[in-house]
Amino acid sequence: VFFAVVFIFPRCQCPTHSHTYSQGNTSMAVSNIRYGAGVTKEVGMDLQNMGAKNVCLMTDKNLSKLPPVQVAMDSLVKNGIPFTVYDNVRVEPTDASFMEAIEFAQKGAFDAYVAVGGGSTMDTCKAANLYASSPHSDFLDYVSAPIGKGKPVSVPLKPLIAVPTTSGTGSETTGVAIFDYEHLKVKIGITSRAIKPTLGLIDPLHTLHMPARVVANSGFDVLCHALESYTTLPYHLRSPCPSNPITRPAYQGSNPISDIWAIHALRIVAKYLKRAVRNPDDLEARSHMHLASAFAGIGFGNAGVHLCHGMSYPISGLVKTYKAKDYNVDHPLNSFVICRSPHFPHGLSVVLTSPAVFTFTAQMFPERHLETAEILGADTRTARIQDAGLVLAETLRKFLFDLDVDDGLAAVGYSKADIPALVKGTLPQERVTKLAPRPQSEEDLAALFEASMKLY
Amino acid sequence: VFFAVVFIFPRCQCPTHSHTYSQGNTSMAVSNIRYGAGVTKEVGMDLQNMGAKNVCLMTDKNLSKLPPVQVAMDSLVKNGIPFTVYDNVRVEPTDASFMEAIEFAQKGAFDAYVAVGGGSTMDTCKAANLYASSPHSDFLDYVSAPIGKGKPVSVPLKPLIAVPTTSGTGSETTGVAIFDYEHLKVKIGITSRAIKPTLGLIDPLHTLHMPARVVANSGFDVLCHALESYTTLPYHLRSPCPSNPITRPAYQGSNPISDIWAIHALRIVAKYLKRAVRNPDDLEARSHMHLASAFAGIGFGNAGVHLCHGMSYPISGLVKTYKAKDYNVDHPLNSFVICRSPHFPHGLSVVLTSPAVFTFTAQMFPERHLETAEILGADTRTARIQDAGLVLAETLRKFLFDLDVDDGLAAVGYSKADIPALVKGTLPQERVTKLAPRPQSEEDLAALFEASMKLY
Numbered sequence: 001v002f003f004a005v006v007f008i009f010p011r012c013q014c015p016t017h018s019h020t021y022s023q024g025n026t027s028m029a030v031s032n033i034r035y036g037a038g039v040t041k042e043v044g045m046d047l048q049n050m051g052a053k054n055v056c057l058m059t060d061k062n063l064s065k066l067p068p069v070q071v072a073m074d075s076l077v078k079n080g081i082p083f084t085v086y087d088n089v090r091v092e093p094t095d096a097s098f099m100e101a102i103e104f105a106q107k108g109a110f111d112a113y114v115a116v117g118g119g120s121t122m123d124t125c126k127a128a129n130l131y132a133s134s135p136h137s138d139f140l141d142y143v144s145a146p147i148g149k150g151k152p153v154s155v156p157l158k159p160l161i162a163v164p165t166t167s168g169t170g171s172e173t174t175g176v177a178i179f180d181y182e183h184l185k186v187k188i189g190i191t192s193r194a195i196k197p198t199l200g201l202i203d204p205l206h207t208l209h210m211p212a213r214v215v216a217n218s219g220f221d222v223l224c225h226a227l228e229s230y231t232t233l234p235y236h237l238r239s240p241c242p243s244n245p246i247t248r249p250a251y252q253g254s255n256p257i258s259d260i261w262a263i264h265a266l267r268i269v270a271k272y273l274k275r276a277v278r279n280p281d282d283l284e285a286r287s288h289m290h291l292a293s294a295f296a297g298i299g300f301g302n303a304g305v306h307l308c309h310g311m312s313y314p315i316s317g318l319v320k321t322y323k324a325k326d327y328n329v330d331h332p333l334n335s336f337v338i339c340r341s342p343h344f345p346h347g348l349s350v351v352l353t354s355p356a357v358f359t360f361t362a363q364m365f366p367e368r369h370l371e372t373a374e375i376l377g378a379d380t381r382t383a384r385i386q387d388a389g390l391v392l393a394e395t396l397r398k399f400l401f402d403l404d405v406d407d408g409l410a411a412v413g414y415s416k417a418d419i420p421a422l423v424k425g426t427l428p429q430e431r432v433t434k435l436a437p438r439p440q441s442e443e444d445l446a447a448l449f450e451a452s453m454k455l456y
Numbered sequence: 457v458f459f460a461v462v463f464i465f466p467r468c469q470c471p472t473h474s475h476t477y478s479q480g481n482t483s484m485a486v487s488n489i490r491y492g493a494g495v496t497k498e499v500g501m502d503l504q505n506m507g508a509k510n511v512c513l514m515t516d517k518n519l520s521k522l523p524p525v526q527v528a529m530d531s532l533v534k535n536g537i538p539f540t541v542y543d544n545v546r547v548e549p550t551d552a553s554f555m556e557a558i559e560f561a562q563k564g565a566f567d568a569y570v571a572v573g574g575g576s577t578m579d580t581c582k583a584a585n586l587y588a589s590s591p592h593s594d595f596l597d598y599v600s601a602p603i604g605k606g607k608p609v610s611v612p613l614k615p616l617i618a619v620p621t622t623s624g625t626g627s628e629t630t631g632v633a634i635f636d637y638e639h640l641k642v643k644i645g646i647t648s649r650a651i652k653p654t655l656g657l658i659d660p661l662h663t664l665h666m667p668a669r670v671v672a673n674s675g676f677d678v679l680c681h682a683l684e685s686y687t688t689l690p691y692h693l694r695s696p697c698p699s700n701p702i703t704r705p706a707y708q709g710s711n712p713i714s715d716i717w718a719i720h721a722l723r724i725v726a727k728y729l730k731r732a733v734r735n736p737d738d739l740e741a742r743s744h745m746h747l748a749s750a751f752a753g754i755g756f757g758n759a760g761v762h763l764c765h766g767m768s769y770p771i772s773g774l775v776k777t778y779k780a781k782d783y784n785v786d787h788p789l790n791s792f793v794i795c796r797s798p799h800f801p802h803g804l805s806v807v808l809t810s811p812a813v814f815t816f817t818a819q820m821f822p823e824r825h826l827e828t829a830e831i832l833g834a835d836t837r838t839a840r841i842q843d844a845g846l847v848l849a850e851t852l853r854k855f856l857f858d859l860d861v862d863d864g865l866a867a868v869g870y871s872k873a874d875i876p877a878l879v880k881g882t883l884p885q886e887r888v889t890k891l892a893p894r895p896q897s898e899e900d901l902a903a904l905f906e907a908s909m910k911l912y
Contacts, residue, residue, distance in 0.1 A: 034701065035712070042701055049610065049702040154505065245490065245498055246505040256491070256747060260720050291712060 033173060033200040033294050037287070040071045040163050040203045043114055044079030050159050052112035055083035056105060058125040059116045060091060068165050068206045069116050076114075084108055086128075089121045092343050094180040095139065098127045102139075105132035113160040115197070119169030119346075122162045123177035126195040130177075133157045142190050144431045147181060152246045153194035162197035165206040167276075167289045168218025168347050170225060170297020172200030175250045180317075186428045187313040191250045196301070202294050204287035212277050213345070216403050219273040219289060221347035222265060222296045224308045224354060229300035230254060230262035231361055231368055232435040251304030251435060261299030266375050268292035277403060306436035307357040308350045311448065314425025316349040319413055344412070351400065352409055355393035356451035360444065362389025364437035397455055408454040419449045489629060489656040489750050493743070496527045496619055496659045499570055500535030506615050508568035511539035512561060514581040515572045516547060524621050524662045525572050532570075540564055542584075545577045548799050550636040551595065554583045558595075561588035569616040571653070575625030575802075578618045579633035582651040586633075589613045598646045600887045603637060608702045609650035618653035621662040623732075623745045624674025624803050626681060626753020628656030631706045636773075642884045643769040647706045652757070658750050660743035668733050669801070672859050675729040675745060676807035678721060678752045680764045683810065685756035686710060686718035687817055687824055688891040707760030707891060717755030719831070724748035726832050733859060762892035763813040764806045767904065770881025772805040775869055800868070807856065808865055811849035812907035816900065818845025820893035853911055864910040875905045 034042070047055055055076065059069050064087035076083050086104050090097035105113075105128035115125035130142060134155045140148040162172035171177075175196040178189040210218075235253035242248050254262075268288050275285035362369040366388035373392040374380045376399055383391050406412050414422070423445045426433065433440065440448075490498070503511055511532065515525050520543035532539045542560050546553035561569075561584035571581035587593060590611045596604040618628035627633075631652040634645040666674075691709035698704050710718075724744050731741035818825040822844035829848040830836045832855055839847050862868050870878070879901045882889065889896065896904075 033713075045700050045702070049700070244501050244505070246501075257489075260716060264716050 032198065033202050035202040035204075035287075035291055035294075037205050037283070038203065039201045040068060040116075040206070041075050043072050043161055043163065043201060044075035044077070044081050046161060046199060046201075047076065047081045047112055047114070047159075048079045050112060052081060052159070054108070054110050055081055055112045055114060056086055056108055056110040056125075056128070057083050057114045057116065058086045058089055058101065058128070059121055060089040061087050063087075063117050063121075063165065068163060068203075072114060072116050072163060083114075084110075089117065089124045091118075091120045092180060093120050093124050093127075093178075094182050096182060098124060098177075098179050099139065101125070101128040102131040105129065106135060108132075110158060112158050114163065115160065116163045116165065118164065118166040119171040119178070122164065122169070122171035122197070123179065125160060125162070126171075126175075126177040126197070127179070127190060129157050129160050130190065130192075130195050142192065143181075144189055144191050146430065147184065147186070147188050147428065148190075153192045154246065155194075157194060159198040161199045161201060163201045163203060163206070164290070164293065166210070166218050167207050167215065167286070167293040168221035170222070170293050170295075170301065172197055172202070173294050173297035174301030176301065184428070185317065186425070187317065188428070189431065191431065193250050200294055202290055204283060204290045207286040207290050208280060208283065210280070210286075212280070215280075215286070215289070216273070216277045216405070217345035217347035218293070219269060219276065219347065219403075220351035220400075220405075222289070222293050223269050223273070224347075224350045225296035225300040225305060226262045226266040226269065227354065227358065227372055228305040228308055229258055229296070229303040230266070230372060231358070231365055231437055232304050232306050233437050235303075238435070249304075250301065251432070252302060253435060254303045258299040258303035261295045262303070263371075263375070265292045265296035265299060266372060268295070270376050274402065304435040305432050307361065307433060307440070307448065308354050310429035310433035310436075311353050311357070311422070311426050311445070312346065312349040313429055314422045315352065315409065315412075315414075316344040316346060317425060318418065318421055319344045319349075348405070348412075351396075351405065352412070352455070353448060353452040355396045355400075355455060356448045358396065359389040359393045359451070360440075360448060361437050362392060401456055405455070407456050408452055409449065410453040414449075414453065416450065416453070419446050422449045488654065489658050491658040491660075491743075491747055491750075493661050493739070494659065495657045496524060496572075496662070497531050499528050499617055499619065499657060500531035500533070500537050502617060502655060502657075503532065503537045503568055503570070503615075504535045506568060508537060508615070510564070510566050511537055511568045511570060512542055512564055512566040512581075512584070513539050513570045513572065514542045514545055514557065514584070515577055516545040517543050519543075519573050519577075519621065524619065524659075528570060528572050528619060539570075540566075545573065545580045547574075547576045548636060549576050549580050549583075549634075550638050552638065554580060554633075554635050555595065557581070557584040558587040561585065562591060564588075566614060568614050570619065571616065572619045572621065574620065574622040575627045575634070578620065578625070578627035578653070579635065581616060581618070582627075582631075582633040582653070583635070583646060585613050585616050586646065586648075586651050598648065599637075600645055600647050602886065603640065603642070603644050603884065604646075609648045610702065611650075613650060615654040616651075617655045617657060619657045619659060619662070620746070620749065622666070622674050623663050623671065623742070623749040624677035626678070626749050626751075626757065628653050628658070629750050629753035630757030632757065640884070641773065642881070643773065644884070645887065647887065649706050656750055658746055660739060660746045663732075663742040663746050664736060664739065666736070666742075668736070671736075671742070671745070672729070672733045672861075673801035673803035674749070675725060675732065675803065675859075676856075676861075677803035678745070678749050679725050679729070680803075680806045680810060681752035681756040681761060682718045682722040682725065683814065683828055684761040684764055685714055685752070685759040686722070686828060687814070687821055687893055688760050688762050689893050691759075694891070705760075706757065707888070708758060709891060710759045714755040714759035717751045718759070719827075721748045721752035721755060722828060722831050724751070730858065760891040761888050763817065763889060763896070763904065764810050766885035766889035766892075767809050767813070767878070767882050767901070768802065768805040769885055770878045771808065771865065771868075771870075772800040772802060773881060774874065774877055775800045775805075804861070804868075807852075807861065808868070808911070809904060809908040811852045811856075811911060812904045814852065815845040815849045815907070816896075816904060817893050818848060857912055861911070863912050864908055865905065866909040870905075870909065872906065872909070875902050878905045 115122045175193040235255040238253040272285040272288040369388040373395045378395040631649040691711040694709040728741040728744040825844040829851045834851040
């Protein structure tokens with residue numbers, strides 16, 4: 001069914017690469033995870049087993065006094081692991097905040113890292129580990145093209161244990177570190193399998209006190225990781241196709257392994273996200289969403305994402321007036337979660353365009369679009385294949401309405417007049433947008449933003 | 457649904473471990489795979505990227521002159537990687553043949569390994585890498601209890617790239633190395649996440665010349681890896697439960713990650729095994745089965761297997777008169793595949809008891825048994841839950857009949873008089889049999905062998 005449409009792509013003729021993907025890599029970075037209520041307590045033993053003697057624990061200022069970090073520190077102390085805390089991680093990191101963490105890491109000469117926090121903390125820690133291990137590199141060396149040089153990483157990194165405290169980013173399993181490049185006012189990233197954490201400790205106890213909107217918004221990130229990675233350009237249709245494995249990108253297009261993770265994560269979102277949002281004490285639902293975040297991470301970390309993510313960066317970057325819907329603040333611990341997302345919620349910025357995006361992309365792989373609509377609850381038995389995009393978009397709209405999502409870009413402060421700026425902000429995101437199953441002109445992007453102004 | 461039955465187990469009270477599993481490990485061994493027709497050609501580049509300067513290429517005598525090894529050697533030469541070939545791997549390795557390979561590895565002081573072959577070659581290479589990296593260890597130190605000491609591996613190993621040439625073992629993704637311990641006439645193993653290959657190169661070109669029976673028998677191994685790992689005791693019900701992650705077994709019981717791989721591999725077996733057996737040129741079917749072997753390996757390598765495997769070792773070990781069904785030898789390359797399995801085919805020894813085993817185990821997790829029956833083609837809409845075992849057994853019998861499997865243990869030379877010896881040969885396999893969802897007495901085992909005498 002796929003092959004009805006492949007001929008419009010510049011199909012790679014390299015006989016090997018055209019059928020090659022790797023789940024992991026050739027430089028031994030991994031997606032190992034351990035899951036369980038309380039696994040954070042084991043981090044000291046893990047570091048002891050690795051022989052670590054000088055550990056850097058990274059977190060942010062708000063989290064540093066709260067249970068997830070306290071539990072990790074207690075475990076380090078109990079196991080006699082010498083460590084230094086770096087709690088200056090910036091939420092929504094920038095090149096400047098990355099540099100500060102890198103300098104700290106270089107001076108500390110650490111032999112292992114622990115990152116406790118959300119995507120900002122894990123991403124900062126990955127960058128610190130990378131550049132401290134590669135002291136002669138220029139910062140742009142490893143930043144993705146076209147802004148950076150996108151050099152492959154060949155230096156060995158130190159072990160990094162990631163302890164996520166949100167259920168969305170999946171950064172504990174990916175080789176991606178995202179930051180704001182302030183000079184150009186654009187969100188870009190470092191993407192290399194080499195910076196994947198050595199181990200992710202998926203501890204659902206850290207998710208019990210997340211307020212409903214944080215659960216919803218981070219869940220939307222998982223939803224889009226799954227939907228986008230499942231519909232990226234398949235790995236054998238991507239170009240260019242470097243002959244040396246080490247120069248192949250981590251985002252290599254959809255493939256038989258990433259597909260498994262994407263679909264499985266999507267099933268969990270369909271089954272548990274609403275429950276997880278509704279009830280902070282629903283340990284089962286929140287545990288499953290914490291796993292789904294990691295699962296979707298393994299999927300998109302190998303396959304990539306495309307338009308929802310590519311278009312999300314200007315949406316969150318250019319917003320002026322948005323005030324997040326009232327968070328449930330009846331629990332004293334909630335404040336730390338809220339403080340960590342002072343900006344426009346990433347998951348919301350990603351999901352707002354999803355009905356428009358999948359309406360646009362469905363003509364390429366309509367079966368996959370229908371299949372995901374069915375998982376999200378649509379009755380697709382009588383659906384026509386040419387309506388796949390509409391069916392998925394309608395299913396998403398219903399799902400987002402049930403979860404009380406703002407009614408489109410207009411509801412978060414955008415108007416038609418902003419569209420040129422939004423399009424302009426999307427163009428540098430070719431790291432991901434080129435993985436969309438359908439190429440997009442600037443007019444296409446403008447139409448997608450316009451179609452996302454109102455959802456319901 | 458699960459929890460209706462848990463109370464008869466000695467449930468572990470350790471609060472952390474009772475909810476903990478790890479997909480991978482804390483010592484950074486991985487299940488990275490790269491898939492594609494021709495990926496073997498890339499092995500030299502991978503080794504160059506790892507900085508290898510003194511590589512050991514392991515294989516067996518028959519394979520050493522044939523294409524899979526030649527392609528790998530050409531790639532090493534082309535990339536300027538100095539290497540030494542060890543082609544003395546014994547098919548169905550023993551402690552003596554392991555020791556010989558270990559001595560070779562110790563003398564060679566290699567900095568990386570490449571294993572090209574089936575399970576025997578990959579397992580021998582894992583053992584050589586392990587003991588060469590741990591020169592002061594006694595051979596029994598790392599062998600599984602009760603025969604060995606089952607010590608955790610804390611030494612760092614060298615990179616090992618595995619290139620499987622059969623589609624059954626999954627050894628390219630597991631931390632398991634199986635051998636005959638001649639002194640006690642028993643098949644046992646070394647099981648540690650630390651010995652997992654660094655990278656598996658899944659090259660379907662190596663599968664095109666496998667004769668039909670080899671495809672069928674190795675496919676049965678995949679089938680049972682999937683069925684057994686999906687029905688092992690769940691990870692949180694296993695005991696003992698060591699508090700330190702490094703002492704937890706690789707075979708940790710079924711868990712949310714191994715389940716994904718088991719089910720996915722089973723779906724591939726259901727869809728492609730018959731086609732792969734029927735037509736040696738069906739690259740699509742054989743490619744999918746080659747992937748399924750790796751996928752099921754990731755599943756059972758983390759969850760374990762149970763009775764079909766535990767009972768298979770005496771079946772293959774005690775057989776006297778069996779002559780494998782005629783192999784299709786019309787292709788000159790086939791001879792090398794046949795030569796590599798001079799003994800009773802492992803996959804056949806595993807699958808012959810499967811209808812009896814799953815009839816026996818189904819009362820514990822009947823939903824899982826019904827689910828797998830449905831994947832294998834049964835209409836379960838009107839099936840009663842208490843008939844789950846019978847439904848799966850009947851589905852398996854039909855599947856095996858279609859694939860022309862010998863009609864039970866009697867058809868391969870066993871009679872009732874052999875049952876005590878078969879039971880006795882199963883008892884030392886507690887490494888796996890203790891993972892069965894239902895405990896077994898010697899009488900139970902005897903009844904399972906008896907029920908497996910005739911299949912149809």
